[in-house]
Amino acid sequence: MTTDNLRSEIQKKKSFLCIGLDVDLDKIPKYLLEQEDPIFEFNKAIIDATHHLAVAYKPNTAFYEAYGIKGWKSLQKTISYLNEAYPELFTIADAKRGDIGNTSSMYAKAFFEDMAFDSVTVAPYMGKDSVEPFLEFKSKHTILLALTSNQGAFDFQTQNIEGVELYKKVLETSKSWENSENLMYVVGATKAEFLSEIRNIVPNSFLLVPGVGAQGGSLEEVCRYGMTSNVDLLINSSRGIIYASNTTDFAQAAAAAAETLQLQMKAILNAN
């Protein structure tokens, strides 16, 4: 999917919501565990109930890898279902990969060819040649970690290296890489006060912003400092939406939680 398609979808739905499919078998309704593939059944119900309120879905691969082959199959079924039933939705494999070039190539194949995700999250720590194999897929998007939502972001990312904070160096340097127009960046919602400076460096790039809901980030603040005239934001909530209830009404409860965020987004869009 192109960024222009994604921007159109945002305007159509008045939403820039990304729903995180971080499925933990200990948290989903117990009766689903009797099904052959409880993770997929849970995801399908959540997607069917919320697809009109969101523009993107982001399964975090850790939650699937933790269940071995079964979990990987659930992930495959989930991405196939998203692509077949709702091709207008943007899909993100939150895998946080990145390795020496020939290994990154295999990661890129796994998520872009085998599973046909639109994008994958990538850690920039190993540098240009570790990210390039993802960027070679010109119809796909590589979402580089810039300033993450966790406390540990202050350990390295905000450290001053020769007068420039490391996360700013990541943003600046990555702009010069081939096919950098296919880059997006992760900035945690808990770091909203950094967004104005981030926008000075990457004024037109999409930012994936996790950390509203369970991690306490503010949607209003993220929009105030990070929104462009084209929006160019994907705001993710995982636990705050998918675990709104753990009984038979879980999908409706997820839809209600998603709608609360979507209505806030709509109000912000109408006011701008």
Ligand SMILES: O=C(O)c1cc(=O)[nH]c(=O)n1[C@@H]1O[C@H](COP(=O)(O)O)[C@@H](O)[C@H]1O
């Ligand atoms: O890359 C991410 O999506 C990510 C980056 C980051 O800085 N912080 C962050 O929370 N995430 C992911 O976003 C999701 C947040 O989940 P909730 O806190 O449940 O909404 C998880 O899948 C995290 O792994």
